[in-house]
Amino acid sequence: MSSDKKVTCLVCPRGCIMTVTSDLKVSGNFCARGIPYALQEVKEPKRNLTYVVKVEGHEVPLPVRTEQMIAKHLIPAVVNELRKIVVKAPIEFNSIIVENILDxxxxxxxxAEVK
Structure with a gap:
């Protein structure tokens, strides 16, 4: 049974289909930027997360996002935490809403900003 993994690169618009072998050799990439992406995707996949949180006294929620990529396996737990949050205006663009979520x-x- 082969333990090779297929990874579609998201670094650039080309979308190379790469293969990562069990000894972490990468093939199928057209540029060097795909190699670290493929290795990360196999070892510890990460994603950016966007979501919305409630704003006290407002009907429109506040869009929020992770400041950097977060481990993919943490996303369901992070979403559960974000569902509980209600923030108060005013909020500036790029303000920290939750510091170090789930450690x-x-x-x-x-x-966005809310006045």
Whole structure:
């Protein structure tokens, strides 16, 4: 049974289909930027997360996002935490809404401002 993994690169628009072998050799990439992406995707996949949180006294929620990529396996737990949050205006663009969410080392920041 082969333990090779297929990875579609998201670094550039080309979308190379790469293969990562069990000894972490990467093939199928057209540029060097795909290699670190493929290795990360096999070892510890990470994603950016966008979501919305409630704003006290407002009907429109506040869009938020991770300040940097977060481990993919943490996303369901992070979403559960964000569902509980209600923030108060005013909020500046790029303000930290949750620092170090779930001890991940990643902050949740605002993607808009609320007056």
């Amino acid at each position: 991940s080392g990643v902050n949740i920041i605002s993607s």
